[in-house]
Amino acid sequence: MDAAAAREATKAIPGVPRDDEGPVFRAPWEAQAFAMALTLHERGLFTWSEWASALASEIKRAQAAGDPDTGETYYRHWLATLENLVAAKGVASTATLHRYRDAWDHAAERTPHGAPIELMPGDFG
Amino acid sequence: MSDHDHRHDHSDLSETELRVRALETILTEKGYVEPAALDAIIQAYETKIGPHNGAQVVARAWSDPAFKKALLEDGTKAVSTLGHVSRVGDHLVVVENTPQRHNMVVCTLCSCYPWEVLGLPPVWYKAAPYRSRAVKDPRGVLADFGVTLPQETEIRVWDSTAETRFLVLPMRPKGTEGWSEQQLAELVTRDSMIGTGFPRTPGAPS
Numbered sequence: 001m002d003a004a005a006a007r008e009a010t011k012a013i014p015g016v017p018r019d020d021e022g023p024v025f026r027a028p029w030e031a032q033a034f035a036m037a038l039t040l041h042e043r044g045l046f047t048w049s050e051w052a053s054a055l056a057s058e059i060k061r062a063q064a065a066g067d068p069d070t071g072e073t074y075y076r077h078w079l080a081t082l083e084n085l086v087a088a089k090g091v092a093s094t095a096t097l098h099r100y101r102d103a104w105d106h107a108a109e110r111t112p113h114g115a116p117i118e119l120m121p122g123d124f125g
Numbered sequence: 126m127s128d129h130d131h132r133h134d135h136s137d138l139s140e141t142e143l144r145v146r147a148l149e150t151i152l153t154e155k156g157y158v159e160p161a162a163l164d165a166i167i168q169a170y171e172t173k174i175g176p177h178n179g180a181q182v183v184a185r186a187w188s189d190p191a192f193k194k195a196l197l198e199d200g201t202k203a204v205s206t207l208g209h210v211s212r213v214g215d216h217l218v219v220v221e222n223t224p225q226r227h228n229m230v231v232c233t234l235c236s237c238y239p240w241e242v243l244g245l246p247p248v249w250y251k252a253a254p255y256r257s258r259a260v261k262d263p264r265g266v267l268a269d270f271g272v273t274l275p276q277e278t279e280i281r282v283w284d285s286t287a288e289t290r291f292l293v294l295p296m297r298p299k300g301t302e303g304w305s306e307q308q309l310a311e312l313v314t315r316d317s318m319i320g321t322g323f324p325r326t327p328g329a330p331s
Contacts, residue, residue, distance in 0.1 A: 003169060006166070006169075006170075022170070023170065024170075025170060028167070029139075029141055029142050029145045031166070031167045031170050032145050032149065032163065032167060033145055033148075034166075034170075035163045035166035035167050036145075036148060036149065036152060036158060036163065038166060039152075039157070039158045039162060039163065039166070040152070040157060040158070043157055043158075045157070076141070079141065079144060079145065079148075082148060083144070083148065086148065086151070086152070091151070091152070091155060091157065092151045092152075092155070096151065097144070097147055097148065097151065098147075100146075100147035100148075100150055100151055101143045101144055101146075101147040103147075104138065104143045104146045104147055104150070105138070105143050108135065108136045108137060108138045108143075109135055109136075110135065111135060111136040112135060112136070113135055113136050113137075115136070117136050117138070119146075119150060
């Protein structure tokens with residue numbers, strides 16, 4: 001995985017916040033979401049045109065629901081698109097995504113502040 | 126000397142962070158991604174995540190004594206007046222380095238890390254050995270990073286909590302009299318705002 005792949009992605013997908021050298025992120029999770037899409041694309045789970053169209057639908061849906069579309073929410077739509085595509089491709093259902101989300105919440109709750117948060121089997125209720 | 130009290134005793138992740146972690150775990154379990162490969166991509170962008178905000182805050186404080194005073198009194202409020210940081214969390218405390226005292230921040234493990242101003246925490250910084258050593262032997266940890274302080278400089282270690290996050294205000298480098306805020310901001314490194322480095326020296330390659 002290299003900068004060239006990231007540049008290719010920023011060219012293929014409209015609206016990716018970027019500077020002269022490539023994408024920029026407002027938060028670590030945005031970079032994580034970006035990296036996951038890059039990796040899944042490389043694995044062949046979707047093409048960039050497929051991704052771009054799924055992202056566009058997600059943005060349209062969010063705008064209809066009152067999203068201000070200031071660019072601040074771009075990666076929220078990106079994450080929702082990842083979740084939708086992962087479900088649509090049969091990798092993980094929406095229910096599974098929720099179960100893991102709740103498990104991570106449980107893991108954070110029981111982890112003393114300052115210790116690494118790790119997911120354990122017991123976190124799945 | 127360390128400030129190591131934890132009033133808030135558990136970790137905290139935002140809704141978005143929970144969803145991102147859920148996805149990453151599932152994709153890892155199914156063999157679609159390797160965490161190390163994701164980290165490598167993210168590290169490639171570590172300077173592209175947020176830290177310019179912090180550098181601007183520091184440069185303003187170096188240039189504008191009134192702003193600096195406000196910043197040290199109430200970091201969250203002062204930073205929000207700059208307008209380009211959308212959210213800095215509830216309590217951002219800015220601690221000033223002086224010849225007498227050097228500040229250093231630990232804890233990057235959950236939402237306690239002020240990435241809005243500092244950018245992405247470096248990987249080494251998240252490691253458990255760093256955390257425990259930083260509290261017990263801050264001078265030794267700093268030496269590992271090539272940071273040597275005069276023996277008489279006290280090192281104060283600040284451990285972020287879920288409520289309070291810290292930003293180090295480094296000392297303004299010598300030889301920058303009359304510099305613009307923009308020029309000054311370019312000297313401010315992420316590590317200098319964590320307290321594990323110094324700002325760049327004027328004229329040195331960046």
